[in-house]
Amino acid sequence: xxxLSVFAAALVxxxxxxxxxxxxxxxxxxxxxxxxxxxxxxxGGAGTITRANLSDEQEAAYKxxxxxxxxxxxxxxxxxxxxxxxxxxxxxxxEDSPLFNSGRGAVYTFDGxxxxxxxxxxxxxxxxxxxxxxxxxxxxxxxARKVMxxxxxxxxxxxxxxxxxxEQGLERVSNDYFDTEHRYQQLQQARExxxxxxxxxxxxxxxxxxxGTVGAVAVDKHGNLSAATSTGGMTAKxxxxxxxxxxxxxxxxxxxxxxxxxxTGHGEYFIRYHVxxxxxxxxxxxxDSVEEAGDTVIHDVLLPAGGxxxxxxxxxxxxxxxxxxxxxxxxxxxxxxxETEVAIYKD
Ligand code: ASP
Numbered sequence: 001x002x003x004l005s006v007f008a009a010a011l012v013x014x015x016x017x018x019x020x021x022x023x024x025x026x027x028x029x030x031x032x033x034x035x036x037x038x039x040x041x042x043x044g045g046a047g048t049i050t051r052a053n054l055s056d057e058q059e060a061a062y063k064x065x066x067x068x069x070x071x072x073x074x075x076x077x078x079x080x081x082x083x084x085x086x087x088x089x090x091x092x093x094x095e096d097s098p099l100f101n102s103g104r105g106a107v108y109t110f111d112g113x114x115x116x117x118x119x120x121x122x123x124x125x126x127x128x129x130x131x132x133x134x135x136x137x138x139x140x141x142x143x144a145r146k147v148m149x150x151x152x153x154x155x156x157x158x159x160x161x162x163x164x165x166x167e168q169g170l171e172r173v174s175n176d177y178f179d180t181e182h183r184y185q186q187l188q189q190a191r192e193x194x195x196x197x198x199x200x201x202x203x204x205x206x207x208x209x210x211x212g213t214v215g216a217v218a219v220d221k222h223g224n225l226s227a228a229t230s231t232g233g234m235t236a237k238x239x240x241x242x243x244x245x246x247x248x249x250x251x252x253x254x255x256x257x258x259x260x261x262x263x264t265g266h267g268e269y270f271i272r273y274h275v276x277x278x279x280x281x282x283x284x285x286x287x288d289s290v291e292e293a294g295d296t297v298i299h300d301v302l303l304p305a306g307g308x309x310x311x312x313x314x315x316x317x318x319x320x321x322x323x324x325x326x327x328x329x330x331x332x333x334x335x336x337x338x339e340t341e342v343a344i345y346k347d
Contacts, residue, residue: 036219036220036221036222036223036316036317036318037219037317037318037335037336038077038078038083038218038219038220038221038318038335038336039077039218039219039314039318039319039320039333039334039335039336040070040073040074040077040083040086040087040090040216040217040218040314040333040334041216041217041218041312041313041314041320041322041331041332041333042066042069042070042073042090042091042094042214042215042216042217042312042331042332042333043213043214043215043216043262043264043310043311043312043322043329043330043331044062044065044066044094044099044100044212044213044214044330044331045100045101045212045213045214045264045329045330046264046265046308046309046310046324046326046328046329046330047212047308047326047327047328047329048326048327048328049326049327049328049329049330049344049345050327050328050345051345054344059344061099062099062330062344063342063344065093065094065097065099065100066094066330066331066332066342067332067340067342068093069089069090069091069093069094069214069216069332070090070332070333070334070340070342071340072086072089072090072093073086073087073089073090073216073218074086074334074340076089077218077220077221078337080220080221081220082220082222082224082226083123083218083219083220083224083225083226083260084120084122084145084224084226086216086218086220086226087120087216087217087218087226087227087228088120088141088142088145088228090216090218090228091118091141091214091215091216091228091229091230092139092141092142094214094230095138095139095140095141095214095230096139098180098182100212100213100214100330101183101212101213101214101231101232101233102116102118102140102212102213102214102230102231102232103116103138103139103140103178103230103232104177104178104180105178105180105183105212105232106178106183106231106232106233107183107186107187107212107232107233107234107235107236107237108183108184108186108187108235108236109233109236109237109238110187110191110194110236110237110238111238112187113135113175114135114175114178114179114232115133115134115135115232115233115237115240116131116133116134116135116137116140116178116230116231116232116233117130117131117132117133117134117140117230117231117232117233117242117243117245117246118130118131118140118141118143118144118228118229118230118231118245118246119131119144119155119228119229119245119246119247119248119251119252120141120144120145120148120226120227120228120229120252121148121226121227121228121248121252121253121254121260122148122224122226122254123224123225123226123227123254123255123256123260124224124225124256126254126255127148127149128148128154128248128252129143129144129145129146129147129148129149129151129154129155130144130147130154130155130156130246130247130248130252131143131144131147131155131156131157131161131246132155132156132157132158132161132242132246133157133158133161133240133242134157134158134161134162134165135162135175136162136165136172136173136174136175137161137162137165137170137171137172137173138170138171138172138173138177139170139171140230141228141230142170143156143161143164143165143168143170144228144230144246146164146165146168146170147161147164150168151164154248155246155248157242158240178232183232183235186235187235187236190235190236191236194236212231212232212264213229213230213231213232213245213251213263213264214229214230214231214264215227215228215229215230215245215251215252215262215263215264215312216228216262216312217254217259217260217261217262217312217313217314218260218314219260219314219315219316219317219318223256223316224256225254225255225256225259225260225314225315225316226254226260227252227253227254227260227261227262227276228252228262229245229246229251229252229262229263229264230245231243231245231251231264233245233267234266234267243267243268243270243271244263244265244267244268244270244271244275245263245267247271248277249274249276249277250263250267250270250271250274250275250276250277251263251264251267251270251275251276252276253276253277253279253280254280255280255284256316257284257316258280258281258283258284258315259279259280259283259290259293259313259314259315259316260280260313260314260315261275261276261277261279261280261311261312261313262276262311262312263275263276263309263310263311264309264310264311264329265302265307265308265309265310265324265326266307266308266309268307269302269305269306269307269308269309270302270307270309272305272307273297273301273302273305273307275297275298275302275307275311276311278297278301279293279294279297279311279313280293282296282297283315289319289321290313290314290315290319290320290321291319291321291323293313294311294313294321294322294323295321295323297311298310298311298323298324298325299323299325302325303325308325308326309324309325309326310322310323310324310325310326310329310331311323311324312331312333318335318336320333320335327345327346328344328345328346329344330344331343331344
């Protein structure tokens with residue numbers, strides 16, 4: 001063999017190896033670097049939220065907090081910041097509020113504690129970070145970001161995650177920092193209804209005891225998508241139960257090539273039906289719009305299976321859709337410099 005033919009044979013071998021290891025579909029996107037239509041959408045949980053069970057004062061308080069969270073993210077986007085910074089800013093405002101089942105207002109476990117879950121995903125790189133069952137982290141979404149950026153892992157849980165938080169210099173609090181009277185009352189009512197750990201009794205529990213997760217999705221001026229979700233899980237959860245919120249593909253998903261999704265609802269169904277990733281796969285492979293993909297999964301797939309809840313979705317062009325199959329979902333959105341939409345009920 002001449003030197004040249006040895007070189008040619010080596011080249012063929014290298015390119016064969018490379019193509020065998022390349023993904024069939026190049027996920028994510030690079031920056032498009034033009035003035036993209038930026039957009040943000042947030043949720044504060046879905047469930048039996050009707051005018052009859054929310055006073056005017058409560059409604060005003062929820063709308064004010066949703067607006068504050070939306071504006072925080074929107075300002076970052078309008079100034080040319082990243083969708084990652086925008087979703088974190090929006091979620092942290094809701095984590096700090098006792099109104100929502102995340103951070104400060106997290107629900108109680110059956111044993112009277114709080115165990116928090118959160119996750120984040122970057123649609124440009126498909127990097128992700130998640131934490132589950134943490135009890136002392138003031139901002140679980142901040143920890144999820146640290147896991148994504150500063151660890152070699154995607155998901156950390158329990159005491160290990162808390163040790164990592166300390167090493168990363170994140171604020172830790174005692175578990176009773178998350179105590180609120182209204183969530184405590186919900187636990188008492190739920191425990192009365194549950195008695196022993198009965199599967200059917202738990203399924204029959206009114207969803208006001210279950211939901212309230214927060215989340216945000218955004219696309220920035222560079223065309224990059226991000227999604228973030230943070231929760232206390234479900235009231236009276238036991239045995240270290242973990243829901244969909246920290247599970248990448250179930251409660252959270254972002255891919256520049258399709259869309260970004262954050263979910264809220266009965267987590268077990270969102271895990272089994274892989275809701276967030278399923279919506280984005282429909283956009284990516286079937287060419288569905290975010291409306292078509294979101295409505296199909298929430299109304300035609302999830303509901304007949306018994307799964308209740310909703311999602312917020314944004315795509316790279318700034319299209320926003322927020323479908324839910326419950327009576328209400330705390331939600332807000334704003335596309336570019338357009339109108340701010342804040343809503344709670346179905347109509
Ligand atoms: N999806 C959350 C969970 O199952 C609950 C919620 O959305 O409020 O943990």
